[in-house]
Amino acid sequence: MKIIFATNNAHKLSEVQAVLGDGFTLLTPRDCGVTEEIPEEQETLEGNASQKARYLYDRTGMDCFADDTGLEVAALGGAPGVHSARYATDGHDFAANNRLLLKNLRGVTDRRARFRTVISLIINGEEHLFEGVVEGRILDHETGHEGFGFDPLFVPEGAEKSFAEMTPGEKNAISHRGRAVRKLAEYLHALEK
Ligand code: IMP
Numbered sequence: 001m002k003i004i005f006a007t008n009n010a011h012k013l014s015e016v017q018a019v020l021g022d023g024f025t026l027l028t029p030r031d032c033g034v035t036e037e038i039p040e041e042q043e044t045l046e047g048n049a050s051q052k053a054r055y056l057y058d059r060t061g062m063d064c065f066a067d068d069t070g071l072e073v074a075a076l077g078g079a080p081g082v083h084s085a086r087y088a089t090d091g092h093d094f095a096a097n098n099r100l101l102l103k104n105l106r107g108v109t110d111r112r113a114r115f116r117t118v119i120s121l122i123i124n125g126e127e128h129l130f131e132g133v134v135e136g137r138i139l140d141h142e143t144g145h146e147g148f149g150f151d152p153l154f155v156p157e158g159a160e161k162s163f164a165e166m167t168p169g170e171k172n173a174i175s176h177r178g179r180a181v182r183k184l185a186e187y188l189h190a191l192e193k
Helices: 010-020 047-059 094-104 169-172 176-192
Strands: 002-005 026-027 065-075 112-123 126-138 152-155
Touching: 010 047, 010 126, 010 169, 010 176, 047 065, 047 112, 047 126, 065 176, 112 176, 126 176, 169 176
Parallel strands: 002 026, 002 065
Antiparallel strands: 065 112, 112 126, 126 152
């Protein structure tokens, strides 16, 4: 089955492809002629995932899905949340985002945080939402070089190491995105039966 995934992030593409398996061919927006940046202007993860999937569906008429993820830090009232990508700057500057997070949590003992992913799937013109959450805590320094984004600062509950110290397989098994994508995969596999 061919389906468009609303991302041009190679890390995310390979994480999601690994969970969905070989039965699915993931296309990028670019593969389908959508080269402009897809708008995400909403104030919730659900709103953004939905806006991106609808945008792609309206332009291509093809089955598609989009995700939106936020890091929700308890001591910061759920920030950066839906603003995670542009926490420190207008761009996707992971290093600057990590520095700002460490600064905002300096001296804070409550380090609880969670990643939350929402996926909007549009299939046969109908929308379905899937959510994945992983609870954890924020370290006081970066550790590890795998993954992307806040991975060097996030240790999931029950683990001894950060997401950035895990193999892609280890991270996928417990991550927010892995959990949301497995729900998506179950739904899609059931449709194919
Ligand atoms: P997006 O909605 O998946 O683009 O995620 C928004 C922002 O959240 C990214 O720019 C990253 O800063 C952060 N983020 C999303 N997923 C992850 C992850 O798996 N690990 C670390 N940071 C992530």
